[in-house]
Amino acid sequence: MRNFFLALMILLSITGKSQKKAKPTTIHNFATFLTKASMVSGKEILFNHVHIQDTIDFGNASSVTQMLKIKSSRFDQSASLKGVTYGDSVIISNMTFSTDLFFLKSNFGPSLSITDVVFERQFAIRHSVLPQIIKMNRVSFPTNMTLDFSTNEVEGDKCLAQFQETDISQIVLPYELFRFDFDEKNLEGNSYTHAQKARIYELLIRNSKEAGFVTSAEKWDIDYKKYMNEKEYGGVGNVFNFISENYWNFGYSKSTIFWVWTPVFFLLFFIINYFSIFWAIDLYHIKEIGEDINDTDETNLEDIIKQNRVRYALIYTGIIYFGLKIDPKGIDISKGWGIVYPIIVYLIGTINILGCAGYLFK
Numbered sequence: 001m002r003n004f005f006l007a008l009m010i011l012l013s014i015t016g017k018s019q020k021k022a023k024p025t026t027i028h029n030f031a032t033f034l035t036k037a038s039m040v041s042g043k044e045i046l047f048n049h050v051h052i053q054d055t056i057d058f059g060n061a062s063s064v065t066q067m068l069k070i071k072s073s074r075f076d077q078s079a080s081l082k083g084v085t086y087g088d089s090v091i092i093s094n095m096t097f098s099t100d101l102f103f104l105k106s107n108f109g110p111s112l113s114i115t116d117v118v119f120e121r122q123f124a125i126r127h128s129v130l131p132q133i134i135k136m137n138r139v140s141f142p143t144n145m146t147l148d149f150s151t152n153e154v155e156g157d158k159c160l161a162q163f164q165e166t167d168i169s170q171i172v173l174p175y176e177l178f179r180f181d182f183d184e185k186n187l188e189g190n191s192y193t194h195a196q197k198a199r200i201y202e203l204l205i206r207n208s209k210e211a212g213f214v215t216s217a218e219k220w221d222i223d224y225k226k227y228m229n230e231k232e233y234g235g236v237g238n239v240f241n242f243i244s245e246n247y248w249n250f251g252y253s254k255s256t257i258f259w260v261w262t263p264v265f266f267l268l269f270f271i272i273n274y275f276s277i278f279w280a281i282d283l284y285h286i287k288e289i290g291e292d293i294n295d296t297d298e299t300n301l302e303d304i305i306k307q308n309r310v311r312y313a314l315i316y317t318g319i320i321y322f323g324l325k326i327d328p329k330g331i332d333i334s335k336g337w338g339i340v341y342p343i344i345v346y347l348i349g350t351i352n353i354l355g356c357a358g359y360l361f362k
Helices: 002-012 030-038 194-210 214-233 235-251 255-275 277-283 287-295 301-307 309-321 333-360
Strands: 025-027 044-048 050-052 067-071 079-082 090-097 101-104 111-119 123-126 133-140 159-164 178-180
Touching: 044 050, 194 214, 214 235, 235 255, 255 277, 255 309, 255 333, 277 301, 277 309, 277 333, 287 301, 287 309, 301 309, 309 333
Parallel strands: 025 050, 044 067, 067 090, 079 101, 090 111, 101 123, 111 133, 133 159, 159 178
Antiparallel strands: none
């Protein structure tokens, strides 16, 4: 029995120069091989320089507690790794897959790492719990293939995507499942350039749109706009991001302008004008209010305004806030910086009106 385990360990971990010269170890019955391999105590199951002729099927295995490594091996049949819980990382490297490779209903451990791999046929991860990190370094796919992660899920935080020298134009990363690691250094130890970050964001947005994931595309686009503001305006960009996100969610929630911000700002200015009606009227003369005062029999101007405070505040706010122009003749420039107030009311009102028009007539 001791000799059997010794031989099996040698099979799983062929190392040294003899590995390059020796013919690949041939496995005819994968299920039997895996059952024996899983019995071996150790930190990993290593398929290194192995030729597997049988269809890869984990059979009745429900979990693989060791780290699974597949390196420099050859598969004659499609590999469908279905219904397996991986207790540790899965590492695939230095491979050319001329057959399909599928991870189905899998539950990944800490990470999935794919390095220096060429997929000539289909590769997919479906209906699985994604790992905390997916690394794809120097991975290529056939031109007719799209790697779509949308049928999967995560437990806890989003999966961190670390892709280096891998064309993500063929990869769909749903926003609710992934966050892209722009802080990671590339394979040469350099940081992402601005052009590289912009290109990645554009591909993430395009791929989501083409796959029909509108919400995902919108959220990647919002992240892109935040990044561009921070890049272009520095600390001020964070202020722009805060305002744009809360005001209309970077253009994706225009209804908020109509249902929230337009009435909120109108109510705010009405309250200010109600309690400061004398000051407001002195700053900007409203023709309608002046005519109303002249038509009354009351001689005390202060009493007239007090008696009509609500009405005058509504008229004053409505005409400036919803007016498409402001009459320069009505501004009393002798009031100094106070004249900025009606201009602010007018500008905010105009912005909201234009936003409402964009929402109503989109």
